[in-house]
Amino acid sequence: MRMLADADALYIVAEDRSGEVAGFAILRGLLSEHKQVELKRIVVRTPNQGVGKQLLTEAADRAFREHSAHRLFLDVFVTNDRARHVYENFGFRKEGIMRDVIYRDGAYHSLVLMSLLETEYQCCNKAGSVKQGGTNA
Numbered sequence: 001m002r003m004l005a006d007a008d009a010l011y012i013v014a015e016d017r018s019g020e021v022a023g024f025a026i027l028r029g030l031l032s033e034h035k036q037v038e039l040k041r042i043v044v045r046t047p048n049q050g051v052g053k054q055l056l057t058e059a060a061d062r063a064f065r066e067h068s069a070h071r072l073f074l075d076v077f078v079t080n081d082r083a084r085h086v087y088e089n090f091g092f093r094k095e096g097i098m099r100d101v102i103y104r105d106g107a108y109h110s111l112v113l114m115s116l117l118e119t120e121y122q123c124c125n126k127a128g129s130v131k132q133g134g135t136n137a
Contacts, residue, residue: 007031010067012058014044014051021045025055027063035070037063056090064121073115077102084112091124092116 004011010027023044029037039059044051063069076083078097088094092114100108 009040010062012055012062014055014058022049023051023055025059027059027067030063030067035068037067037069037072039063039072039074052086053090056086060090060116060121064118070118071115072121073113075111075113078110078112084114087114090116091120093120 008028008031010030012025012027013021014023016022023042025042026040027037028040039056042052042055042059044055060072063072072092073095074087074092075098076087093116095113095115098111098113101111102109
């Protein structure tokens with residue numbers, strides 16, 4: 001697959017204790033001249049195991065520490081209250097709503113645009129509210 005070798009993207013894989021894939025995250029825009037990195041996707045096999053939070057922590061660490069991002073951003077379906085809550089608790093802020101931007105299953109759906117700035121990330125890390133995860137790359 002070509003994207004796996006793309007210098008502008010990073011794939012983070014979390015494994016469970018038996019070595020099975022428990023989830024993954026995708027970062028895009030690592031070469032952005034504007035230092036804006038997109039958290040394109042987080043997928044977990046089994047919810048409520050803490051894997052999503054570990055992946056989110058690892059993705060933010062990589063974006064800000066390794067790739068010197070100024071801004072990490074994502075979009076999430078307006079109806080996905082669970083994910084929005086996780087992102088808000090992590091420190092992401094709602095920037096706005098992209099109305100009817102996705103057409104799926106015969107209907108249009110809106111997305112919430114959210115972001116976390118480098119200064120907000122540093123503040124959260126110093127305060128200890130963002131815990132370090134144990135994912136494998």
